[in-house]
Amino acid sequence: xxxxxxxxxxxxxxxxxxxxxxxxxxxxxxxxxxxxxxxxxxxxxxxxxxxxxxxxxxxxxxxxxxxxxxxxxxxxxxxxxxxxxxxxxxxxxxxxxxxxxxxxxxxxxxxxxxxxxxxxxxxxxxxxxxxxxxxxxxxxxxxxxxxxxxxxxxxxxxxxxxxxxxxxxxxxxxxxxxxxxxxxxxxxxxxxxxxxxxxxxxxxxxxxxxxxxxxxxxxxxxxxxxxxxxxxxxxxxxxxxxxxxxxxxxxxxxxxxxxxxxxxxxxxxxxxxxxxxxxxxxxxxxxxxxxxxxxxxxxxxxxxxxxxxxxxxxxxxxxxxxxxxxxxxxxxxxxxxxxxxxxxxxxxxxxxxxxxxxxxxxxxxxxxxxxx
Numbered sequence: 001x002x003x004x005x006x007x008x009x010x011x012x013x014x015x016x017x018x019x020x021x022x023x024x025x026x027x028x029x030x031x032x033x034x035x036x037x038x039x040x041x042x043x044x045x046x047x048x049x050x051x052x053x054x055x056x057x058x059x060x061x062x063x064x065x066x067x068x069x070x071x072x073x074x075x076x077x078x079x080x081x082x083x084x085x086x087x088x089x090x091x092x093x094x095x096x097x098x099x100x101x102x103x104x105x106x107x108x109x110x111x112x113x114x115x116x117x118x119x120x121x122x123x124x125x126x127x128x129x130x131x132x133x134x135x136x137x138x139x140x141x142x143x144x145x146x147x148x149x150x151x152x153x154x155x156x157x158x159x160x161x162x163x164x165x166x167x168x169x170x171x172x173x174x175x176x177x178x179x180x181x182x183x184x185x186x187x188x189x190x191x192x193x194x195x196x197x198x199x200x201x202x203x204x205x206x207x208x209x210x211x212x213x214x215x216x217x218x219x220x221x222x223x224x225x226x227x228x229x230x231x232x233x234x235x236x237x238x239x240x241x242x243x244x245x246x247x248x249x250x251x252x253x254x255x256x257x258x259x260x261x262x263x264x265x266x267x268x269x270x271x272x273x274x275x276x277x278x279x280x281x282x283x284x285x286x287x288x289x290x291x292x293x294x295x296x297x298x299x300x301x302x303x304x305x306x307x308x309x310x311x312x313x314x315x316x317x318x319x320x321x322x323x324x325x326x327x328x329x330x331x332x333x334x335x336x337x338x339x340x341x342x343x344x345x346x347x348x349x350x351x352x353x354x355x356x357x358x359x360x361x362x363x364x365x366x367x368x369x370x371x372x
Contacts, residue, residue: 007041022087028356105279143301165352203231214321265290270328288343
């Protein structure tokens with residue numbers, strides 16, 4: 001069986017969201033060593049992507065816009081592809097090859113006001129086109145599955161939930177590092193006291209402005225560490241931080257290495273994600289996996305992901321977020337240990353290998369259906 005895959009989102013240096021999902025799934029598919037894979041990209045594959053072998057080949061186009069419309073269809077036609085998989089919201093145009101797509105969430109339909117006009121138009125048009133032509137859809141939570149059914153009227157039996165996972169090997173690596181390394185990470189980033197940790201792209205639906213307002217309510221002399229690259233409509237977020245009376249205790253770290261990130265999880269008092277909307281929330285699982293209590297919104301997919309390990313808040317109220325953070329900071333040692341143990345158990349439910357196996361099973365089943 002020849003499986004074509006769009007490498008576009010996975011073939012970037014700083015991977016978050018869809019890029020991280022695509023990269024991990026592709027890496028795990030490579031390890032399964034089944035079938036022939038042809039991966040399409042407008043750029044040469046980065047060094048950390050799987051190496052070519054007999055059943056794993058890269059087809060490279062040219063850098064430029066309209067990849068899925070102008071370039072990808074022509075490249076696919078030159079290859080003998082049985083089924084095509086896009087780990088993004090967009091499927092190639094003008095090709096009759098059976099297609100499977102992944103949708104992370106439909107936040108652009110729930111909260112259109114949180115997106116730039118151009119991005120919103122593209123998401124709406126391209127995703128709608130792709131959904132109408134997808135034989136199967138993969139998504140990352142039961143919550144997102146229900147959202148797709150509601151907004152696109154897509155048949156529920158053709159949607160498969162493939163939960164993302166986490167890099168479990170990084171924990172062993174971080175644990176083997178001595179205390180000097182962790183202290184160096186904290187010192188390098190100006191962390192000199194207890195701290196709260198946020199990880200995610202700087203964009204409106206992450207609710208960072210309200211998080212800053214909640215942080216200002218806290219009596220504890222802690223720091224707020226924000227890790228994440230700038231997304232869309234990030235300027236108001238930065239302005240809000242700059243105007244904060246506690247701005248000296250708020251650190252923006254942009255993008256950090258995976259080793260540094262997991263050290264930050266490990267040393268934090270708690271992780272906080274007060275998002276208005278999440279399709280999954282990989283940082284929540286990473287934090288739980290590293291023994292960090294999580295304070296998360298009581299909406300969208302987050303109760304599904306954090307389970308009984310979460311401290312839940314109303315993301316619409318800074319007062320509620322502040323109360324959740326205060327609770328996390330004031331946990332007694334026995335309460336903290338109990339919450340951490342619940343987090344470990346919850347994190348065990350999510351695996352990239354399982355995600356890749358379920359993805360492959362969907363692709364295989366589609367080809368079998370078409371041959372019957």
